[in-house]
Amino acid sequence: MISKKIGINKQEIIGIFNNTSDLIIYEFETESNIRMMVCYIEGFIDRNLLDRDILKPVILSLEMPKDIKKAIYVSSMEEVYLMEEVADKLTYGSVAIFINGINKSYIINLNKWEKRTIEEPQAEAVVRGPKEGFIEDISTNKVMLRRRIRNRDLVFEDYTIGKQTKTKISIAYIQGIVNEQILKEVKIRIRNIDIDAILESGYIEQLIEDNPYSLISTIGDTQKPDVVAGKLLEGRVAMFCDGTPHVLTMPKFFIEDIQASEDYYARTYYATFLRFLRVFSLLLSIVLPGLYVALQTFHQEMIPTVLLITMAGAREGVPFPAIIEAFLMTLMLELIKESGIRLPRAVGSAVSIVGALVLGQAAVEAGIVSAPMVIVVAATAIAEFAVPSLTEGIILYRLILILLGGFMGLYAMTCGLIIIIVQIISLNSFGIPYGFPLAPGNKQGLKDSIIRFPLWTLIFRPKILEKKNMIRQRNIRKK
Amino acid sequence: MIKKVLLLNIIIMVALVLIGCWNARELNALGIALIMGLDFENDKVLLTAEVIEPVPAREKSSMGKGTTVTYVQGIGDNLFDAFRDITLKFDRKLYIAHNKVIIFGEEFAKKSSINDIDLLVRDHEQRETAYLLIAKDSKAYEVMGIAAGLEEIPGNYVLELVENFKYNPKAINIKLAEYLKYFYDMGRQPVLGIIEKKEKKQINKIEKPSSNKEYQLSIVGAAAFNKEELVGYLNGVETKGFNFIMGRVKTGIVTFPTPNTSVDGSSTPTPSVESDISLKRPTKIHMSTMDIVKLKTKKDVEIIDNNIILKVKVKLRCSLEEVAGDIDISKEENIKEVEKACSEEIKRGVGNTLLKAQKEFKSDIFGFGSVFHRKYPKEWEKIKGNWNDIFAEADFQIEVKTDVIRTGLINTPISRVKGK
Numbered sequence: 001m002i003s004k005k006i007g008i009n010k011q012e013i014i015g016i017f018n019n020t021s022d023l024i025i026y027e028f029e030t031e032s033n034i035r036m037m038v039c040y041i042e043g044f045i046d047r048n049l050l051d052r053d054i055l056k057p058v059i060l061s062l063e064m065p066k067d068i069k070k071a072i073y074v075s076s077m078e079e080v081y082l083m084e085e086v087a088d089k090l091t092y093g094s095v096a097i098f099i100n101g102i103n104k105s106y107i108i109n110l111n112k113w114e115k116r117t118i119e120e121p122q123a124e125a126v127v128r129g130p131k132e133g134f135i136e137d138i139s140t141n142k143v144m145l146r147r148r149i150r151n152r153d154l155v156f157e158d159y160t161i162g163k164q165t166k167t168k169i170s171i172a173y174i175q176g177i178v179n180e181q182i183l184k185e186v187k188i189r190i191r192n193i194d195i196d197a198i199l200e201s202g203y204i205e206q207l208i209e210d211n212p213y214s215l216i217s218t219i220g221d222t223q224k225p226d227v228v229a230g231k232l233l234e235g236r237v238a239m240f241c242d243g244t245p246h247v248l249t250m251p252k253f254f255i256e257d258i259q260a261s262e263d264y265y266a267r268t269y270y271a272t273f274l275r276f277l278r279v280f281s282l283l284l285s286i287v288l289p290g291l292y293v294a295l296q297t298f299h300q301e302m303i304p305t306v307l308l309i310t311m312a313g314a315r316e317g318v319p320f321p322a323i324i325e326a327f328l329m330t331l332m333l334e335l336i337k338e339s340g341i342r343l344p345r346a347v348g349s350a351v352s353i354v355g356a357l358v359l360g361q362a363a364v365e366a367g368i369v370s371a372p373m374v375i376v377v378a379a380t381a382i383a384e385f386a387v388p389s390l391t392e393g394i395i396l397y398r399l400i401l402i403l404l405g406g407f408m409g410l411y412a413m414t415c416g417l418i419i420i421i422v423q424i425i426s427l428n429s430f431g432i433p434y435g436f437p438l439a440p441g442n443k444q445g446l447k448d449s450i451i452r453f454p455l456w457t458l459i460f461r462p463k464i465l466e467k468k469n470m471i472r473q474r475n476i477r478k479k
Numbered sequence: 480m481i482k483k484v485l486l487l488n489i490i491i492m493v494a495l496v497l498i499g500c501w502n503a504r505e506l507n508a509l510g511i512a513l514i515m516g517l518d519f520e521n522d523k524v525l526l527t528a529e530v531i532e533p534v535p536a537r538e539k540s541s542m543g544k545g546t547t548v549t550y551v552q553g554i555g556d557n558l559f560d561a562f563r564d565i566t567l568k569f570d571r572k573l574y575i576a577h578n579k580v581i582i583f584g585e586e587f588a589k590k591s592s593i594n595d596i597d598l599l600v601r602d603h604e605q606r607e608t609a610y611l612l613i614a615k616d617s618k619a620y621e622v623m624g625i626a627a628g629l630e631e632i633p634g635n636y637v638l639e640l641v642e643n644f645k646y647n648p649k650a651i652n653i654k655l656a657e658y659l660k661y662f663y664d665m666g667r668q669p670v671l672g673i674i675e676k677k678e679k680k681q682i683n684k685i686e687k688p689s690s691n692k693e694y695q696l697s698i699v700g701a702a703a704f705n706k707e708e709l710v711g712y713l714n715g716v717e718t719k720g721f722n723f724i725m726g727r728v729k730t731g732i733v734t735f736p737t738p739n740t741s742v743d744g745s746s747t748p749t750p751s752v753e754s755d756i757s758l759k760r761p762t763k764i765h766m767s768t769m770d771i772v773k774l775k776t777k778k779d780v781e782i783i784d785n786n787i788i789l790k791v792k793v794k795l796r797c798s799l800e801e802v803a804g805d806i807d808i809s810k811e812e813n814i815k816e817v818e819k820a821c822s823e824e825i826k827r828g829v830g831n832t833l834l835k836a837q838k839e840f841k842s843d844i845f846g847f848g849s850v851f852h853r854k855y856p857k858e859w860e861k862i863k864g865n866w867n868d869i870f871a872e873a874d875f876q877i878e879v880k881t882d883v884i885r886t887g888l889i890n891t892p893i894s895r896v897k898g899k
Contacts (some may be wrong), residue, residue: 294500296505296506297503297504297505297506298500298502298503298504299500300504300506300509300511300574300576300577301576301577301604301606305513305577305579308506308511308577309511309531309533309546309632311506312506312507312509312511312531312533313533313534313535313546314535315505315506315507315533316507316533316534316535317507317535318507321505322505322506367535407503408500409500409503410500411500412500419491
């Protein structure tokens with residue numbers, strides 16, 4: 001409870017904040033001798049605004065304590081009676097005003113802090129399409145989405161999760177398009193979270209996922225507002241998390257990994273070609289090293305003679321068996337990738353140059369690895385980046401297939417691939433089959449799968465997500 | 480539940496391990512054979528194989544040469560024995576999955592080769608698509624190791640030669656599987672391609688005064704069998720006739736005497752051929768050439784008054800490629816003459832081959848027996864035991880129909896002017 005006496009309030013608030021040094025408490029008296037106190041957290045608010053539009057008019061012209069709303073120039077002010085609530089508001093960048101003799105606190109939101117500017121996300125760069133990406137501030141992100149869907153049916157629902165961090169979470173959906181059941185399920189899962197800290201949306205992702213032990217994620221993740229808008233318009237739910245530019249979208253289909261926002265902006269033939277390319281590179285990056293090892297150790301008769309002669313020449317004098325060679329090179333590739341990201345920019349480029357030179361050239365010349373193996377691993381590395389959102393899964397699948405192919409040949413690779421495919425198809429995302437529209441086949445869904453049909457023929461939203469508001473457009477080219 | 484899942488996983492794992500691919504071999508433990516030669520030497524089987532010598536790419540460029548090969552030989556009581564004999568002399572195990580050509584020495588072919596190649600079919604490594612060749616008048620190993628073409632590897636040189644069959648029907652390419660098919664066929668005897676070593680005419684002797692002769696290989700001709708017995712060889716022209724009968728000609732040319740017509744169009748008839756098939760070509764200087772575009776052959780057998788008559792119907796579409804002599808081919812009737820002359824030429828060639836097979840080999844290498852079997856199954860049962868003798872005595876009819884579909888860019892032969 002807030003006391004009428006400023007002194008008591010002061011002691012209490014200092015106590016709540018454990019005497020932290022960045023809590024600023026300023027006591028003063030107005031012209032008309034009213035004793036007042038403002039509290040805020042240093043660096044969290046706009047001090048110019050506080051001084052000019054709040055303190056100055058209050059000091060100069062406030063006559064009666066109850067007339068405070070007449071004196072100051074702000075658009076929103078809350079009245080709070082509980083000290084705990086005051087403390088909460090302070091941590092979101094509000095200013096609390098206490099007036100001697102009044103047992104409540106006036107809360108004015110003046111938050112302002114240093115934010116990163118809006119940039120193009122490096123992981124999702126596009127040639128055509130909007131270049132802006134989300135930033136770490138949730139309210140900016142919400143505005144970015146609202147600017148794309150100027151519709152009163154776009155709804156945000158806020159939650160605060162994390163007993164220590166009190167992180168702001170916001171789920172977004174379009175009323176009338178979203179599947180109510182999925183929405184309900186999302187809300188239930190979020191309310192069930194009981195954790196001390198949420199530092200990134202990855203925390204939430206892992207906590208609310210259907211298949212936490214799967215190698216690939218069943219929740220989408222993007223940094224681009226246009227992508228989120230697209231997903232919401234298909235009937236999905238998005239989740240913003242304060243402090244991260246990564247926004248989650250759910251439920252997710254496997255096919256989403258080979259769809260890119262650019263596909264819808266480009267012409268249909270080119271978009272289809274790109275999708276084929278992504279499917280091909282996905283297969284390539286999973287299968288190629290294993291296939292190469294299997295062919296080389298078990299199925300030499302399947303290699304064309306001239307290629308076999310070349311490969312045999314390259315293998316001559318290489319000390320390791322093919323499987324160890326493949327494993328070594330794949331791990332080295334991951335190492336270069338990992339250290340390239342982690343090291344400071346300046347050193348990072350040096351590492352990749354050294355890695356490329358040492359692995360690509362010197363290792364071959366020294367006869368430690370064979371040149372075709374370097375080519376194979378390099379090809380997989382390039383192919384992998386065509387489907388960036390699946391990278392986590394691809395690497396592990398690839399290592400498994402190298403082991404299978406190297407020890408038991410093509411037969412085991414086939415078995416392994418079957419198991420992988422079965423596992424992927426068996427996944428669910430918020431009760432929706434992950435393999436849609438391929439595994440539970442759907443004619444309408446297939447129009448926007450590996451082949452991207454012309455935009456005007458994509459009349460329906462994904463059938464499995466929503467049944468009542470299905471029609472997206474009228475086919476204007478149909479006579 | 481968890482126990483069940485665990486059990487299922489274990490079963491799957493074990494199943495994988497138990498029936499996974501076996502026999503892992505690293506590439507650098509293999510001796511990749513590209514061509515094999517089989518011979519009889521003192522009643523033992525002598526196996527000669529050409530093995531690739533893999534050269535690391537980094538050395539290849541610095542040494543300035545490409546792939547090299549080495550030859551390994553093994554001798555044994557049978558083929559497998561000879562194979563394993565190699566392991567005692569050569570550091571790598573022979574790998575014959577990429578072996579594309581198998582050469583039989585003449586002696587090996589004559590001494591019932593089929594008995595000694597069981598391994599090639601029984602073992603999983605050897606492909607049945609490998610070509611079989613007979614080294615005419617020599618040992619198999621004598622024709623190996625010659626690379627007179629641009630291919631660095633002698634084995635590939637031989638392979639390319641055999642595959643050049645499609646440009647010239649004077650040779651024949653028979654694969655292991657085909658050979659076996661004909662061998663088992665009661666109404667057909669096998670034929671195999673041959674390979675010969677020929678001395679090359681030395682070019683530029685002054686600059687290269689070498690005493691050692693240069694050789695090249697030739698695959699012109701074919702070897703005819705009667706069951707496992709090698710009964711004789713067909714020469715190039717006869718092989719062409721054989722290919723015509725079998726309809727195996729992919730592309731190829733027919734060179735024939737130009738029918739004699741004057742340029743103004745009044746045709747004089749070609750010198751008439753006495754019988755239906757004259758085995759002698761009329762003496763003519765000017766020769767023309769047809770390029771075969773499409774060839775269709777039909778073999779037929781007919782019993783007329785208890786006499787068996789073998790019939791061959793050849794239909795071909797071709798384009799006129801080269802004309803010499805007195806003829807204006809812009810005239811319809813002259814084209815008819817050309818077609819007739821071409822047909823006659825083919826008739827002669829086909830007749831020659833048929834006669835040779837009948838009189839000299841006494842072996843039905845064309846498969847008339849199979850045709851007879853299909854048409855007269857009851858009669859076949861009676862005569863199949865001595866079909867080859869019946870074949871040798873049978874009469875034959877040959878019908879050839881030529882269709883010219885293109886005559887090229889000029890009308891008269893290049894030496895003539897129209898209207899003069």
